[in-house]
Amino acid sequence: MKKLMMSATIVACFALKCAKAQTVNGIRLSEIRSDYIQVKGINRAFSDKVLVSLEYGQNAPNLDNTYIKDDDGKKMEFNSIIEFVNKSKAYGYNLFNVFSEQNGKDSSIAVYVLKRK
Template sequence: MKKLMILAAMVAGFALPDAKAQTVNGVRLTDINANYMQVKEIKRTFAQKVFVSVEYGQIADDLNKTCIKDDLGKKMEFDSALDFVNKAKSYGYELFQVFSEREWKSDSNAVYVLKRK
């Protein structure tokens, strides 16, 4: 039993440095108490991956404050906004609605609304 406990502690010790806490405006996604959140992707020029913007009712005067960041404060990259929507299931959210938002005359982006289960 003692060996099992030591082995479990070692595995946890090696796994924890790689774990990244996802935050928005300094608040962990697990600590958000909002019933709904809005998710948009922020495309970058000449890049395959995107940043994801999450709004849940916080003061969002700066786009930088709505981006998902890791525990070091660096913006996290995702394959798409839908990639984050799939990961949000582990935070207790499910897809509620999708609509398009127009920025330019010929350009529209999907906006995902998630609802707490």
């Protein structure tokens, strides 16, 4: 029994060490109390990953303040915007609406609106 408890403790410590808190504009996502949030996937040059821009009504003077970042202030990369939409369920949000926003003259970007449960 002692060995089982010890190994469970070690596994939990490693899991917590690898877990990174997600923040936007210095606020943890778990602390956002807005009823609706808006997220966009920003494609990275020469990468298959995307950055996620999240807006919940915060004062963000530039786009860099809307990116989701880890504890170290490094922009977090996701495999797709849908990966983040799925993870947002853990923060109490469900997909509410998707619309297209003009992004330049000849292109558009999908914008996802999430609603608090």
